Amino acid sequence: SAVISQKPSRDICQRGTSLTIQCQVDSQVTMMFWYRQQPGQSLTLIATANQGSEATYESGFVIDKFPISRPNLTFSTLTVSNMSPEDSSIYLCSVDEDTQYFGPGTRLTVL
């Protein structure tokens, strides 16, 4: 099973700033996924990150707001840009190896 770590685990940020979240996997994976969980809600897929190509974004999410990097097969970053209080959520990184594994999440609060 994959072991996934995320940094930071939590952060409090000011409106208008940006935060980059890092995701590290202990094995090489083709695809990595970024999900958002708004307070009291379920998970929503933001984008799929493939190494060597542009990320694929789901409806309602755009690259300018959530730029993603995937420099190698074990690492990805998600940036939350020009933040507003509505961006306060848990952001989770995920990989699939038949079953889906999730990182511990980054708990973001925007003031």
Added chain:
Amino acid sequence: GIQVEQSPPDLILQEGANSTLRCNFSDSVNNLQWFHQNPWGQLINLFYIPSGTKQNGRLSATTVATERYSLLYISSSQTTDSGVYFCAVALTTDSWGKLQFGAGTQVVVTP
């Protein structure tokens, strides 16, 4: 997109009780998984079960793909079973890891 409906939304159990959680989905899927999100936010994969029946300790799950539903059974519940249980699916025509989550069932097990 595919609809994923979970019931009941909330469940309060006395320790030792049994319960059944249900997940209905609106389209053909190639991937169905059950997750437990503990009170600290960590998502744990319980079952990958696009069809058939599986058991793991006190938990078991059954998916009837032709009728588009899945059931999660919790037997002899313990306080550590508290948390939110999510059903998540991926369309047959879509990428494996692009999961659509249901709204979840909030379970509270009381001593």
